[in-house]
Amino acid sequence: MFDYIIVGAGFAGSVIANKIATKLDKKVLLVEKRDHIGGNCYDYMNEHGILVHEYGPHLFHTDNKDVVDFLSQFTQWKMYQHKVLANIDGIEVPLPFNLNTIDALFPPSLAKKYEEILLKNFEYNTKVPILELQKSKDPLLLELSNYIYQKVFLNYTLKQWGISPEKIDPNVTARVPIFIGRDNRYFNDTYQMLPQEGYSSVFKNMLKHQNIKLMLNTDFKEILSFEKTEKSITLFNSDFNGKVIFTGRIDDLFDYQYGELPYRSLDFKFETLHQKKYQNATTINYPNNYDFTRITEFKHLNTADSKYTTIVKEYPKTYNKDSDVPYYPVFTEDNQKKFQRYTLLVEEFANLFTIGRLAEYKYYDMDDVIATALVFFEKELA
Secondary structure: OOOEEEEOOOHHHHHHHHHHHHHHOOOEEEEOOOOOOOHHHOEEEOOOOOEEEOOOOOOEEEOOHHHHHHHOOOOOEEEOOOEEEEEEOOEEEEEOOOHHHHHHHOOHHHHHHHHHHHHHHOOOOEEEOHHHHOOOOOHHHHHHHHHHHHHHHHHHHHHHHOOOHHHOOHHHHOOOOEEEOOOOEOOOOOEEEEEOOOHHHHHHHHOOOOOEEEEOOOOHHHOEEEEOOOOEEEEOOEEOOOEEEEOOOHHHHOOOOOOOOOEEEEEEEEEEEOOOOOOOOOEEEOOOOOOOOEEEEHHHOOOOOOOOEEEEEEEEEEOOOOOOOOOEEOOOHHHHHHHHHHHHHHHOOOOEEEOOOOOOOOOOOHHHHHHHHHHHHHHHHO
16 A cells, blocks of 8 residues: 555654655655644644744744755745844844844943954954853953853753753754854844744645555554564554655554663743733743743744734753653753664564654754755655
């Protein structure tokens, strides 16, 4: 009945399903545990005409034209430049922390000194990770870096990850660097936009093909089993000799044989308010106040002519596999070693492939997931 089985209808699984169906003209069974396609990018129109992102704000940005060209088959675009503010001591300032942020927080004479020392040590319009700035031996630069670390990074990281910045992979803290310039945009990529009709519409169009069969509300273990001794796969209790592309949790694939891979999760608290506008930017971060990390107002993303507005507050939490969505892999050396043991199990199956954020235990931006899926198709399947 099927040539390929794909587990997970997020970007990784959906992109590959589309390519198999359209380029190889093969039949695909796409299995999804949730009751909707789109993974964490799923969005919907609420009763007040506001497009809401169910799993927090998703902003498309990339320098990869191949990714843009691929997605443009399934959507029209609206231009959007994402800007974020941070509430520092009651003042809303641009984030990432930049020269404009310095001007907003410090007296003019001190701000000028900080800007001069930054430009003396770093090139204009460059990005500097906070932990690199912390290594400075210049007293004035160290004074500024300590301020930024305390006011912007430390408490936010403690809330988000449950550990201090020094204890997590440097690539994580480098995602929000200090920007030595005056560009207030959160991203600096060439392409920054949003799907005109939302992300769910993109997935619907991507999967609209006669060769794709979709099964929602289905755990892969209900229909698939992996015989570890014979290294064989069964589908609906019959031998399956096609290929399986798995995009879910790699530790779940092997029944947590080596233990769970830890994640951080989020509680989203949505509120619909009887007012036109709630805040001055799409997202405002709260590094040092409250239990939540940020508030997003969706009307900034997709303008709606409504007397109401919908916001969401994000509360980070430890992941529980029985009740939570896994959002962020916890990057430590021990966790990476455990992940590598699981990848060795995958390699024992000739027709099993793993790809995507959960399967690769890696934090991907949307464009990176799509680019990886396109390359995977060309190298492994085409």
